[in-house]
Amino acid sequence: MHAEVGDKVVIHxxxxxxxxxxxxxxxxxxxxxxxxxxxxxxxxxxxFPGPDLTVVRTTP
Incomplete structure (x- = not known):
């Protein structure tokens, strides 16, 4: 799972x-x-990324 500064995350x-x-x-x-x-x-x-984390990209 890859995320960058500014991306949104949701922990379910x-x-x-x-x-x-x-x-x-x-x-x-x-x-x-x-x-x-x-x-x-x-x-x-x-x-730490895991199965309950979703990344919502805000950068192109």
């Missing part, structure tokens, strides 16, 4: 009733992750 809830979380990649530490993500609530964290 892993259990029933858990909401999806959206954010923006603010730093890519490798070609395929990990990524520093700023979530819509302002929280920043290091995210």
């Amino acid at each position: 809830g892993r259990t029933v009733g858990t909401a999806d979380r959206g954010g923006t990649v603010i730093e890519a530490r490798g070609a395929d992750g990990p990524y520093v993500v700023r979530f819509d609530d302002g929280h920043e964290t290091l995210v």
Whole structure:
């Protein structure tokens, strides 16, 4: 999974009733992750790509 700075990510809830979380990649530490993500609530964290992560490309 490849993402670049500015791309949007969605982390899908892993259990029933858990909401999806959206954010923006603010730093890519490798070609395929990990990524520093700023979530819509302002929280920043290091995210490792996995099956519950979707990248929405914002760059052409």
